[in-house]
Amino acid sequence: MTLGRRGFLTGAALLGGLALTSCTRTEAGTGAPEGDAKLLSTLREQGFVRVGFAGEAPYGFQDGGELAGEAPTLHREIFRALGVRELRPTLTEFGALIPGLLAGRFDVVSAGMAITPERCAKVIFSEPEFVSPTALMVRKGNPKGVSDLESCAAKGATVGVLTAAVEASYAKAAGVPDGSVKTLAKQQDGLDALLAGRIDAFALTAISLRWLARTNGDAPVEVGEAFVPVVGGARQLGAGGAVFRPGADGLRDAFDRELLKITGSPDRFVGLVGKYGFTAREVPPRSLRTADLCAG
Incomplete structure (x- = not known):
């Protein structure tokens, strides 16, 4: 796994x-070679x-x-x-x-x-x-009716992921086209893009999305049930x-x-x-x- x-x-x-x-490792706080x-x-x-x-x-x-x-x-x-x-x-x-x-x-x-x-x-x-497994944040009422990345691919949903984030590879493995994956710099950017209609779902760990929803209590969004993506037959x-x-x-x-x-x-x-x-x-x-x- x-x-x-x-x-x-x-x-x-x-x-x-x-x-x-090996010659570039340094002792913490110094420029000297690291001595473990x-x-x-x-x-x-x-x-x-x-x-x-x-x-x-x-x-x-x-x-x-x-x-x-x-x-x-x-x-x-x-x-x-x-x-x-x-x-x-x-x-x-x-x-x-x-x-x-x-x-x-x-x-x-x-x-x-x-x-x-x-x-x-x-x-x-x-x-x-x-x-922590993965989840999707969507607009209130889940207008696209998505529950995981496979359903995003099936329903033509645009998915937001963070820069340098593993969720991009999860989306690709689930069949979401590259053009339907939007990269965002920060968590708040994902929520903002969702509210603005630029993405249909924001993919991140369930724990991160629950925190984001909690700290934006008035935002009309919801976090779906957590799921475990599969890449190459391996659960992530x-x-x-x-x-x-x-x-x-x-x-x-x-x-x-x-x-x-x-x-x-x-x-x-x-x-x-x-x-x-x-x-x-x-x-x-x-x-x-x-x-x-x-x-x-």
């Missing part, structure tokens, strides 16, 4: 033209870890000037347990997160990023932080995690040990991120492993 959330569609898009070699054994101790000594986020609620965003959302909340809890007191955020476009990580602008991507084989070829992921449920530079295995492994203490306790998981719309249904099962997701 292949799972993913927001994804780059090609390796070129993933790298943004940035090549990574020292990385966590370096973060502890400096008292902070630099995290990249994309301003995408409810995964990672700013709320009243504070870093909020599922990923920063979990990551703050985990790094504090590891002896690193502070997350220092850098806001960037979603498509620039991995290039920024590889360029050393931050140490961890804290954005609920999908775990996909294409990304695993360039970076290393934590174990899954959450799972949706699993996200933290992202680290290649070579930071020790830091990733320490992170995973603390993460599994949280995902192993649904009550603790919901207690931390329930305010962002995450429920026990979004807790990843123990059987779901990043190694399997990376293998496709």
